[in-house]
Amino acid sequence: MEFSEIVYIKEPGPSNTVPILEQAKKRLKALDIEYAVIAASTGHTVKNFMKIFYGVKVDIIVASMEKGSKMPVTFLYKKYKKSKEIRDGFLKKGMKYFPNSLSDETVAEFEKKGIRIFFVPDILGIGAAMSPDDEKRRIKTNLDSFLPKHLRPLDIEAGTDLSLLNIISKGFRVCVGITSLAAKNGLVSKGKMVLSVAGTGWAGGGADTAVIIQSNPNPKKCYVKEIIGFPEMK
Numbered sequence: 001m002e003f004s005e006i007v008y009i010k011e012p013g014p015s016n017t018v019p020i021l022e023q024a025k026k027r028l029k030a031l032d033i034e035y036a037v038i039a040a041s042t043g044h045t046v047k048n049f050m051k052i053f054y055g056v057k058v059d060i061i062v063a064s065m066e067k068g069s070k071m072p073v074t075f076l077y078k079k080y081k082k083s084k085e086i087r088d089g090f091l092k093k094g095m096k097y098f099p100n101s102l103s104d105e106t107v108a109e110f111e112k113k114g115i116r117i118f119f120v121p122d123i124l125g126i127g128a129a130m131s132p133d134d135e136k137r138r139i140k141t142n143l144d145s146f147l148p149k150h151l152r153p154l155d156i157e158a159g160t161d162l163s164l165l166n167i168i169s170k171g172f173r174v175c176v177g178i179t180s181l182a183a184k185n186g187l188v189s190k191g192k193m194v195l196s197v198a199g200t201g202w203a204g205g206g207a208d209t210a211v212i213i214q215s216n217p218n219p220k221k222c223y224v225k226e227i228i229g230f231p232e233m234k
Contacts, residue, residue, distance in 0.1 A: 004030075007210075007229030011080045012170065012199065014206025017045055020229050021052045021197070024210040027228055028058065028195050031212065037061045037182045038207075039174045039198035042099055043106040045207045046115070049197070058195075060115045061187050062102070063178035066122045066153065069100035077203050080233065086204035100201065118185050120178075122153040157181060160219045169230040171209025174198035180219035188215045193225065200231065 007023050009016045028036070036053075040046050040062050049060065073090040076098060077083035090098065102110075107117055150163045154177040165173035175196035182188045192215050199207045210228035 004226065006227055009208050009229060009231040011082055011233050012077075012203040012208045012231040013080065013082045013086070014044070014199070014204050015082055016208040016229075016231070017048050017199070017206040018052070020207050020210050021045075021049055024195055024197060024228050025053055025056065027210075027212060027226065028053075029056065031193065031226075033058070033193050033195050033212065035059045035061065035182075035188050035192055035215075036195040036197065037063060037175075037178050037188070038196075039171070039178055040064050040102055041201060041205050043102055043110065044205065045197065045199065046110060048207075050113070061182050062110060062115055062117045063181065064102045064117065064119050065100040066119055067101050067104075069122075070097040071100050071201065072096065073098050075202065077200075080203065083203040098201075098205075116187055118181065118187065120154050120157055120181065124153075124156060154178070154181075158184075158219045162219060166234065168227070169209045169234060170200040170202070171198035171207070172211065172227075172230060175209055175211045176213065176219050176222050176224070179213045179215050180217060180222050183215040183222075184217040190216055195228075200234075 036058050038046055046062055073095050076087040155162050158177045158180050162173045162177050165176055175198045179194050179196045183190055188194055194213050194215050196213050197207050197210045199205055209230045211224055212226035214223040216222045
């Protein structure tokens with residue numbers, strides 16, 4: 001029998017990135033895991049990962065939303081102190097949108113370091129949650145009679161409604177989805193143990209959830225082996 005710690009975070013958000021990654025590093029080394037799949041919108045989590053995991057042999061795979069994806073700053077959480085501070089800070093700077101996808105410059109920077117990147121396609125053109133794109137909102141409205149409103153491009157590409165996983169955290173849903181897609185796209189061999197890291201975009205990004213998952217192209221067969229940490233508030 002083996003015991004390991006779980007990091008319970010009070011509020012979701014980017015301030016949790018370092019403690020989550022530090023705990024994830026301990027487990028990755030203890031379990032001799034070769035792969036890490038990280039969800040990224042701006043790339044800050046990936047950069048923190050590279051600093052904390054410096055000297056650790058790990059194949060980094062990054063998942064991001066369709067190029068150009070963004071979310072209105074006004075949709076960031078107001079219900080938590082830290083996320084509200086992030087939201088208000090952006091608004092004071094005159095920012096209207098929060099990026100949901102890596103820039104070309106960041107992609108080039110990561111690829112030079114040997115990091116593999118894939119973008120989650122929006123095959124139906126419905127946009128990410130709260131998309132500011134008028135055309136995508138129009139398409140989503142037209143599809144309301146056929147598609148549940150809570151479905152996201154990640155669910156559609158994975159071929160499964162992942163929304164139930166939100167009962168643990170928003171990031172947990174993403175962790176399972178991106179691990180499945182990494183296997184589906186041939187970036188991770190089926191059955192490999194993967195460290196998967198994600199966060200809560202509506203709380204300002206960063207990482208607040210980390211999980212050890214056995215990879216599989218079918219998300220229903222992405223078996224969760226260990227939960228490293230997640231936020232108590234959703």
